[in-house]
Amino acid sequence: MRVLVIGGGAREHAICSAVVESGAQLYSFMKNSNPGIKRIAADYFLHDEKDTSKVVEYAVSRKIDMAIIGPEAPEEAGVGNALQESGIKVASPTREAAEIETNKEFMREIMKKYSIPGSVRCEAFSDVAEAMEFVEEMDGVVAIKPIGLTGGKGVRVYGDHFKTLKEAKDYIGEVIEKGIGGQHRVLIEEKLMGEEFTLQAFCDGSTIYPMPAVQDHKRLLPDDRGPNTGGMGSYSHKSGILPFMNSNDYEEAATILQKIVEALRREGREYRGVIYGQFMLTGEGVKVIEINARFGDPEAMNVLPILKTNFVDICMAMVEGNLNRMKIGFERKSTVCKYVVPRGYGTNPVVGAKIEVDEKAIRREGGLLFYASVNEVNRNIYTTTSRSLAMVGIADEIEEAERICERCLKHVRGDVFIRHDIGTEELIKKRITHMEQIRL
């Protein structure tokens, strides 16, 4: 079977590895020259991933049987729809189903319309004064969000990114005037307090199969300071549930995802592919922060390496609607993933800096390496504006996985930055204590 993976980040490198391990022939369509993907692909094409007709042309010319779309931007551009129209199976949602991610207002409306648990108080506005009335009603304790895609970097939260009503007004004005995220509109949500976690699930239009829960770290700097990023790293526990949550929390999140999929089906937007829920575990239970229409990046790197079932078989079951007949399993292992990013990432990244990676030494230490937004030129690896590579440690306990990850990171050299606190015992203890205080 010939499988095409669209995208050239570390998430896609992990997807590509799972495709190859499943015994399929891998083809890649990506905008950057990812050395890890190039090495394992039967063939690849370097081009803008949102160029729908070029993706279709390439897929047809290589007689692709099934495609998997990694990032959200090509989904929004309708790459999945176009591939399906040319007779290729697609294990990712259509543009219409992916609106659950690409339009935050639509997501909140669906949750309200179908009374799905985990909803938050929120409203969307195209007028600054009206938006400010709502912000004041909420005493300024809000999250301000562009409606469309911003790569996880457009959200500003009271206390974290702004403190005064004046700052809130300025940002609301900026989002509406500049059309940040593609629309001259802004979504205002109540600020949620608690611990965040991710639950990803395979979905075939009606059945979902949830994977182990993961905690990502969006903020750039240690101790959750600095601006939001695409994600600096993540961890998971061998039990499938994170140390600060219990099985009821996990079930609540899975039920929410199931209900969203049912709602989308009733709206005529059948959802096939991986669905991703970003949740806040609060004193009042599990609340939805956002829904994504794909694997998370970094969260894909926590779950795919421990997947025991043939990944391509799962993708086929998602396409064909028979996930309920599959037996899916994950190894009972803990994982820690840390991203290596160019120095200055998030504000003024050093682009084109050389990174030296001793892959043999990393293998010897027992870690997994996934290349992200780098370019390989004449066997040298150079940074871009985005994250460079992800390192994953896998072991029985989180602490040991973290140590493996750190040992491997010593074999990466360059003008880079890493959030070393991710997955450490100290940070995890803080998460547990934080949650205990909230639940009091």
Ligand code: AMP
């Ligand atoms: P998003 O792009 O919607 O995932 O938002 C990025 C980050 O902003 C999330 O991972 C949260 O840390 C934070 N955030 C988003 N919405 C809220 C909210 N309603 N309350 C508190 N924090 C939020």
